[in-house]
Amino acid sequence: MTDELLTPMREKALQLRVEGRYKELIEHCDVLLEKGLTRQDHKAVLCAHIHHAAAFYSIGAIEEAFLSVDAHLQYCSQYGDENEQLNGINILVILYDYNKDYTKAKSALMRGIEMGTRLKRWNMVSNAYSNYSHICASEKEFEGALEAGLIGLEMAERYNPDSAILSFRVKLNIANAYVGLGDTDRAGQMIEQMLADPLLDTHKREKTHCYDLYGRYLVKTREYASAMKAFDVAKKEALDINDLLLLKEIQERRCDLCEILDDRQLGFVVQQEYIKLLKMLQQQELAKTALKLEMKHNVAAIERNAKTDFLTRLFNRRHLEETAASWLAKATEAGSPISCVALDLDNFKSINDTYGHLAGDEALRVICTICRTVLWKSDSTELLARYGGDELVFLLNGASRADAADRVHHLLAEIQKQGITYNDELIPVTVSIGIADNSNGLFTRFSELFYRADQALYQSKANGKNQLTVYESPVLQ
Structure with a gap:
């Protein structure tokens, strides 16, 4: 464009x-x-x-x-x-x-x-x-x-x-x-x-x-x-x-x-x-x-812009994938956990269609602000990024699925408290979330880890939205 x-x-x-x-x-x-x-x-x-x-x-x-x-x-x-x-x-x-x-x-x-x-x-x-x-x-x-x-x-x-x-x-x-x-x-x-x-x-x-x-x-x-x-x-x-x-x-x-x-x-x-x-x-x-x-x-500003999503000011997908690749390589050697949280706004298309795309952008920005405040605790072991559209990814280096789930339950509660106001009109917003981990070094590529978190996210959508699902690896017979 x-x-x-x-x-x-x-x-x-x-x-x-x-x-x-x-x-x-x-x-x-x-x-x-x-x-x-x-x-x-x-x-x-x-x-x-x-x-x-x-x-x-x-x-x-x-x-x-x-x-x-x-x-x-x-x-x-x-x-x-x-x-x-x-x-x-x-x-x-x-x-x-x-x-x-x-x-x-x-x-x-x-x-x-x-x-x-x-x-x-x-x-x-x-x-x-x-x-x-x-x-x-x-x-x-x-x-x-x-x-x-x-x-x-x-x-x-x-x-x-x-x-x-x-x-x-x-x-x-x-x-x-x-x-x-x-x-x-x-x-x-x-x-x-x-x-x-x-x-x-x-x-x-x-x-x-x-x-x-x-x-x-x-x-x-x-x-x-x-x-x-x-x-x-x-x-x-x-x-x-x-x-x-x-x-x-x-x-x-x-x-x-x-x-x-x-x-x-x-x-x-x-x-x-x-x-x-x-x-x-x-x-x-x-x-x-x-x-x-x-x-x-x-120069520092240029480097930040290269890593940052222009709308949400979170890290972008490129930086997410580069960081994830580095963390997963080290986790594979050490056999340590990395958890991936995939988050998606519920009914985002409906918000855009009903209130306009500017309202959708505002809803996304507010959710990102809440995620940044509630989830992100460390710059060295955690990363919050916009994966694309209205989907966010939160990566925790050294944290299990259970640790990630505790953090996310708190996030769901905070989002339900918050209302998105646009042009003096209250817009209800909820999120669906999926969580997966790398099985202590088994998954070596970000695509493998994200795929499972994304599967769990869509299970949350199928189960009625506004909830989280933790991916459970299938039991091998």
Whole structure:
């Protein structure tokens, strides 16, 4: 479901990202994520996660960026399509590249290539092959870099409408592979053509990379004075786009070149520029650290949202199943009990039909509040979650069926005392409950445990509702 009211917020997120206003982007995506979850706008939620990842990456908060990518992929597996999965893979590759985890980067790229090919998203496939070429070059595998680059160029030519910048980016990686292989004839021809391309007038980042590549090519051909001029242009362009990490690489190449040229005067100037740059990078790192600390509470909120049901503020099904799997694995080893309580509102459809869905939501929220107050005593050994619809699950680690039944009898009494008032009208609400346990480690999967608690719940429904039933394992003959 897409809420058109959130479309401007999604558009603003993209605008903030393009403008590099990352602090504002993170704060904006916090709001977008909350609204998206509340209104069940899946596009808004996915948009918030992917822009969160990009913003955290850009301020150097790599761990938080990975969390956002993971949240995007998990949510995408339920509500997204393969196009959204491709977006997640693209961000993931950038993070792997940053950490120099080239094996994972290549694996992610191959998934993206397979998916993009199936969807005939040739621009995405071309971009993936281009990135694969870059990764290979980083590993000094220039043959592989060339092969991937050439395929990427073929994919770019399949893309309709034509995209000059898509092809240009692939050509940069192809020319880089030729330089790495020492094939200066092919490299020189390609780079000269790219330098003459009017596209560089409007694409500063590509212009920076092109002149940096040109400088490295000229070093290979021992044209050192011309190489310095190329690096000078690359330095200026890197300053214009404020890419300090690329600028650092260019300045290091200029320093090395000064030694080759034996130009001490120029070498002193370049060294001073390099020292100044290092100080700028240090200040930038301090600013990033401050920003990361400032955003730390926002990251915690994102993690909570990923585990929490938007309506009831209880844990969601995903967190329930993950926790249950961990508890059951340990309980199986120890032979210890885990009890599962399945709870369902009686006549919930009738409430919605008679009083409206807002009344149903209010009834569910009130029941959840009572359950939280009466049942939930410990965060470390108990978990209360919304399983789906109007069904709740209460998990007790280390408690028997009898222990769970004692707690639930008290809950039934409390619910009968409470009335649900909506628009000044009293709405009667009761619940049916089923209880089962893992037979001291016999059941190892949550699906097995929940199935039996659910069976007991439906027995309560069949017996007249407003009661609990404890599941009794059949006696083996």
